[in-house]
Amino acid sequence: MVAFKIRDLNIWFNDVHALKQVSLDVEANEILSIIGPSNSGKTTFLRMLNRLNDLEPSFRMEGEVKFEKEDIIRMDAETVRRKVGMVFALPLPLPLSIFDNVAYGVRMQGIRHKGKLTAQVEEALKQAYLWEEVKDRLSESAFKLSGGQQQRLCIARTLAVAPQVILFDEPCSGLDPISTAKVEEAMLKLKQKYTIVLVTNNVKQAARVGDRTAFFLSGELIELDQTDKIFTAPADKRTDGYIRGKFG
Amino acid sequence: MRKFKEFIIEKLILLCGLASIFFVALIFLFLLKEGLAVFKTVGLFSFLGGKSWYPISEPPHLGILPLILGSLWVTLGAAIISVPIGVACAVYIAEISPGKIKEVLKAGIELLAAIPSVVLGFIGMVTLVPLVKSIFHLPTGLTALSGSIMLAFMAMPTIVSIAEDALYSVPKIYKEGALALGATHWQTIWRVILPAASKGILAAVMLGIGRVIGETMAVMMITGNAAVIPQSILVPVRTLTATIAAEMGEAVVGGEHYFALFAIGIILFVISFIINVTADLFLHKRQ
Numbered sequence: 001m002v003a004f005k006i007r008d009l010n011i012w013f014n015d016v017h018a019l020k021q022v023s024l025d026v027e028a029n030e031i032l033s034i035i036g037p038s039n040s041g042k043t044t045f046l047r048m049l050n051r052l053n054d055l056e057p058s059f060r061m062e063g064e065v066k067f068e069k070e071d072i073i074r075m076d077a078e079t080v081r082r083k084v085g086m087v088f089a090l091p092l093p094l095p096l097s098i099f100d101n102v103a104y105g106v107r108m109q110g111i112r113h114k115g116k117l118t119a120q121v122e123e124a125l126k127q128a129y130l131w132e133e134v135k136d137r138l139s140e141s142a143f144k145l146s147g148g149q150q151q152r153l154c155i156a157r158t159l160a161v162a163p164q165v166i167l168f169d170e171p172c173s174g175l176d177p178i179s180t181a182k183v184e185e186a187m188l189k190l191k192q193k194y195t196i197v198l199v200t201n202n203v204k205q206a207a208r209v210g211d212r213t214a215f216f217l218s219g220e221l222i223e224l225d226q227t228d229k230i231f232t233a234p235a236d237k238r239t240d241g242y243i244r245g246k247f248g
Numbered sequence: 249m250r251k252f253k254e255f256i257i258e259k260l261i262l263l264c265g266l267a268s269i270f271f272v273a274l275i276f277l278f279l280l281k282e283g284l285a286v287f288k289t290v291g292l293f294s295f296l297g298g299k300s301w302y303p304i305s306e307p308p309h310l311g312i313l314p315l316i317l318g319s320l321w322v323t324l325g326a327a328i329i330s331v332p333i334g335v336a337c338a339v340y341i342a343e344i345s346p347g348k349i350k351e352v353l354k355a356g357i358e359l360l361a362a363i364p365s366v367v368l369g370f371i372g373m374v375t376l377v378p379l380v381k382s383i384f385h386l387p388t389g390l391t392a393l394s395g396s397i398m399l400a401f402m403a404m405p406t407i408v409s410i411a412e413d414a415l416y417s418v419p420k421i422y423k424e425g426a427l428a429l430g431a432t433h434w435q436t437i438w439r440v441i442l443p444a445a446s447k448g449i450l451a452a453v454m455l456g457i458g459r460v461i462g463e464t465m466a467v468m469m470i471t472g473n474a475a476v477i478p479q480s481i482l483v484p485v486r487t488l489t490a491t492i493a494a495e496m497g498e499a500v501v502g503g504e505h506y507f508a509l510f511a512i513g514i515i516l517f518v519i520s521f522i523i524n525v526t527a528d529l530f531l532h533k534r535q
Contacts, residue, residue, distance in 0.1 A: 055427070081430045094422075094425075
């Protein structure tokens with residue numbers, strides 16, 4: 001099944017042509033990794049999928065982005081963002097307790113019933129592999145958690161609003177290797193229920209978790225294939241060069 | 249030679265810095281010296297809590313409670329009017345308005361700040377005062393309410409510009425984080441941006457109130473200047489500042505009345521100081 005269908009997508013910010021003629025499909029329940037040097041348009045692509053680019057006044061686009069056969073430009077932005085959650089590069093807990101951080105988005109949807117709220121928070125924390133570490137300290141401030149725990153808290157917060165897709169924007173760029181491993185473990189388990197698009201600067205991370213990998217360069221999609229193929233026998237020599245660390 | 253020049257310049261700058269502190273200290277000492285003298289004849293509590301202010305009767309009644317209450321009424325009224333409007337205006341400018349309207353609004357707010365208070369007072373006297381009089385069927389429109397409305401206009405630019413800065417300094421990623429959870433624009437403003445900027449907004453409110461308490465000319469022109477304990481917001485009141493301005497000219501230098509006016513100055517100084525320090529605390533905690 002196809003989650004996202006993108007055809008001839010072009011994006012500009014003022015005169016800067018950030019994405020050029022990008023066409024690709026994101027399959028349901030896969031992890032699609034997107035790699036590429038900075039300024040290659042990979043984050044712009046990711047932010048297109050939950051319409052965060054709309055916040056930029058200079059943003060302009062052409063082409064087609066369909067989410068489950070619906071044109072996301074025609075959809076209500078809030079609806080898109082509820083179905084397509086996002087985890088950012090910096091863990092960003094709100095200055096609230098652990099419980100309230102996860103309950104935040106749920107409450108925003110109007111769910112106030114205590115039992116339902118508690119169940120949803122617990123479920124989300126379990127899915128993000130954080131429950132065991134925090135179950136006895138849910139009322140503590142979220143800032144007391146370590147960086148890796150904070151990032152998993154943000155994942156739980158995203159999961160709690162029950163999205164179908166989760167976008168990860170360099171989720172491990174500020175984390176140590178052990179925390180990174182835990183976040184990656186969570187991602188691998190999550191793909192059974194969710195579709196995941198992962199933008200990463202860490203080529204090895206893409207190799208570890210991605211089912212398929214896309215390589216972006218200067219706003220163009222150079223190559224998209226099974227992760228094994230990309231990392232062992234890439235079709236384009238620019239992909240090869242980037243993976244081997246010749247530029248980037 | 250060059251070193252010598254550096255030395256002279258450094259010392260000159262140091263001197264300028266010290267001078268400003270020195271002058272403030274001198275002013276403060278002078279205020280204390282002149283003001284504290286009144287307590288030889290009146291006790292602190294009968295000065296602050298005394299219900300009548302008849303400084304030139306014989307013997308003089310030097311109770312400033314009516315004046316304190318006058319300032320309080322006017323300030324409270326101004327705060328109730330200006331804080332919601334000012335904060336809402338800041339939210340609109342910082343979060344909602346598109347580019348061009350934003351520029352126009354910001355220019356308008358700056359223009360409002362540039363109107364001299366005496367001009368505002370004059371306009372208030374000829375427009376607002378008769379209006380208040382006819383709406384509430386009062387014998388006079390020179391009331392605390394008129395003063396509050398006028399002062400609200402003066403506090404607004406301060407509140408708007410500082411609150412707006414506070415809103416701008418909320419990290420963009422907070423906003424994106426909330427939106428990415430599916431929050432609407434208004435939910436994001438109400439539940440994320442405003443709480444995150446709350447300390448800066450409180451500071452803005454405090455500084456706006458500070459501006460109101462210290463204002464003299466406009467209140468003197470439109471609050472009626474009756475030094476009696478106000479029973480409602482629809483009667484004439486006299487504020488601390490207006491009392492000093494109105495009576496300093498006729499007080500005998502070195503007399504009790506004169507000392508009492510300086511003591512009022514000390515009270516005002518203390519109030520402004522507390523407000524500024526509180527605002528500062530809020531601003532610095534934010535960083």
